[in-house]
Amino acid sequence: MHNTDYKKLSSENSELIKKDKFIHSYMTMFQTVHFQYINDLCNSTCIIDKEGLKIGRQYVMFFNEKELMYKHASLLLQDNDSKDLLEIGYGLGIFSQAACSIGVKSQTIIEIHPWLVERAKIWRDSLKEPNKVFIINNAWQKSLESLGKYDAIMYDACSPSGYSHYDFEYLIEILCSEKLKAGGLLSFWNSGVRIPPIKEHILKNNFKTIHKYKYKMISIPKHWVQKTNCFIIPIAVK
Numbered sequence: 708m709h710n711t712d713y714k715k716l717s718s719e720n721s722e723l724i725k726k727d728k729f730i731h732s733y734m735t736m737f738q739t740v741h742f743q744y745i746n747d748l749c750n751s752t753c754i755i756d757k758e759g760l761k762i763g764r765q766y767v768m769f770f771n772e773k774e775l776m777y778k779h780a781s782l783l784l785q786d787n788d789s790k791d792l793l794e795i796g797y798g799l800g801i802f803s804q805a806a807c808s809i810g811v812k813s814q815t816i817i818e819i820h821p822w823l824v825e826r827a828k829i830w831r832d833s834l835k836e837p838n839k840v841f842i843i844n845n846a847w848q849k850s851l852e853s854l855g856k857y858d859a860i861m862y863d864a865c866s867p868s869g870y871s872h873y874d875f876e877y878l879i880e881i882l883c884s885e886k887l888k889a890g891g892l893l894s895f896w897n898s899g900v901r902i903p904p905i906k907e908h909i910l911k912n913n914f915k916t917i918h919k920y921k922y923k924m925i926s927i928p929k930h931w932v933q934k935t936n937c938f939i940i941p942i943a944v945k
């Protein structure tokens with residue numbers, strides 16, 4: 708074998724070892740921190756009221772975010788119906804409906820809460836083409852083996868307090884690296900006028916381009932707890 712082939716092989720191997728170590732340490736954290744979080748989440752009652760969706764005592768989604776979700780969908784799907792879409796976190800199903808109204812080749816939804824999964828199934832069964840929609844009832848972190856390859860991914864799930872950057876790193880380094888097609892697009896819910904520097908750094912290491920669209924929510928819900936009503940809608944191109 709030529710010398711450069713050995714070099715290439717050993718650098719590929721060290722990348723694989725790095726990736727394995729990362730998966731291992733993330734999954735250890737998942738078993739300890741997320742296990743309890745997900746357990747609590749799934750055992751909490753969901754309430755949908757005039758303002759939005761509460762899981763337990765906390766609002767996780769507001770109806771006033773409808774326009775925001777429609778903008779995410781429009782930018783992510785580029786207003787055409789040719790994409791295989793993966794959506795992480797069903798919530799009120801606003802993004803799902805937005806995507807469906809634009810049109811998709813297929814739409815896979817991952818949702819952990821059983822009550823919301825049932826709502827997602829009822830919604831799917833009401834569609835003209837229910838066969839295009841696939842629903843996975845699991846944590847997204849544990850769903851990799853059930854997934855195909857996607858043209859577009861929308862990430863809008865919750866993390867245990869203080870762990871959103873770890874989850875984001877796993878999302879990008881593992882899920883998007885394996886399941887988002889080359890040239891595919893990623894978007895995610897991002898409150899504030901910029902993407903947090905750690906997330907931006909992770910994105911820059913893994914994506915060719917990051918487009919950022921500004922959005923301001925005009926009507927603020929009574930129970931809104933974010934510091935701002937401004938958003939960035941990120942569209943990262945792999």
Ligand SMILES: C[S@@+](CC[C@H](N)C(=O)[O-])C[C@H]1O[C@@H](n2cnc3c(N)ncnc32)[C@H](O)[C@@H]1O
Nearest residue numbers: 796798799800801802818819846847863864865
């Ligand atoms: C903010 S809501 C999503 C709102 C949605 N984009 C919409 O348009 O209505 C977040 C959702 O992610 C789900 N979720 C949280 N952690 C999850 C996980 N690890 N895996 C899958 N779903 C998760 C929650 O149950 C909740 O339904």
